[in-house]
Amino acid sequence: xVDLVARLDxxxxxxxxxxxxxxxxxxxxxxxxxHLRCRFLETVEKQWHVYMRMEKxxxxxxxxxxxxxxxxxxxxxxxxxxxxPGDKTFMARAxxxxxxxxxxxxxxxxxxxxxEVTPLIATALIRAQGHYxxxxxxxxxxxxxxxxxxxxxxxxxxSLDPRIPKWVKDLVQICYWIAAAGAAVYTALHQ
Numbered sequence: 001x002v003d004l005v006a007r008l009d010x011x012x013x014x015x016x017x018x019x020x021x022x023x024x025x026x027x028x029x030x031x032x033x034x035h036l037r038c039r040f041l042e043t044v045e046k047q048w049h050v051y052m053r054m055e056k057x058x059x060x061x062x063x064x065x066x067x068x069x070x071x072x073x074x075x076x077x078x079x080x081x082x083x084x085p086g087d088k089t090f091m092a093r094a095x096x097x098x099x100x101x102x103x104x105x106x107x108x109x110x111x112x113x114x115x116e117v118t119p120l121i122a123t124a125l126i127r128a129q130g131h132y133x134x135x136x137x138x139x140x141x142x143x144x145x146x147x148x149x150x151x152x153x154x155x156x157x158x159s160l161d162p163r164i165p166k167w168v169k170d171l172v173q174i175c176y177w178i179a180a181a182g183a184a185v186y187t188a189l190h191q
Contacts, residue, residue, distance in 0.1 A: 023145065031139035037077055038132035044074050045125045052113060067111060074125075075107050083127035085120035152176065 047067055051057055057064045078084050087103040094100040106120040138144040148155065153176040154169045 023149070027139045027145050027148075031136050034132045034136035034139065038129050038136060040070075041074070041077060041125055041129045041132065044070060045122075045129070048110070048121070048125070051111065052118065064111075071110070074110070077132075078107060078124050078128045081128040081131035083124045083131060085124045088116055088120065 044067070047063055050063055051067055054061070054063075059065060059068065075084075085106040087105050104117070106117045107124065109117060110121045151173065153172045157164055157169050157172060
């Protein structure tokens with residue numbers, strides 16, 4: 001029993017174990033981050049549906065205030081998920097019998113009770129929730145962790161500057177693989 005405790009004590013203080021635990025904590029933290037974003041959008045969607053069923057909502061209603069206070073955060077989350085609906089084009093009166101083409105941002109005017117804007121907002125909220133749910137699940141999946149570690153340089157370069165050419169990312173990725181393979185062989189031979 002004492003021998004087992006001594007082995008575990010040595011294993012716990014090994015640098016590779018500490019790094020592995022750190023990586024696992026990072027992925028679990030990211031999963032929690034995406035889960036909270038998804039839950040926030042679910043709550044917003046439920047409150048928005050209640051708002052859309054209200055006859056004459058005013059800013060005195062707590063639900064309207066709650067939605068209005070969270071408009072900017074909802075807009076940012078939907079845009080970050082690439083789920084933002086495009087602008088809606090419509091014809092507006094210009095005066096003297098003329099009309100002009102105008103655009104309306106569905107996301108900015110999401111509390112407008114308009115039969116053309118409402119389905120766009122509902123779809124955007126559902127798509128954003130799906131995006132964050134997928135991200136959460138990717139960060140909970142150990143195979144996703146391995147994929148992230150294998151393609152770490154490519155993803156890191158892409159997140160720093162997406163305009164970097166693909167051949168540069170591929171070259172750095174290949175160098176990373178060669179260095180990792182060399183380190184693994186070196187470690188195996190010198191143990």
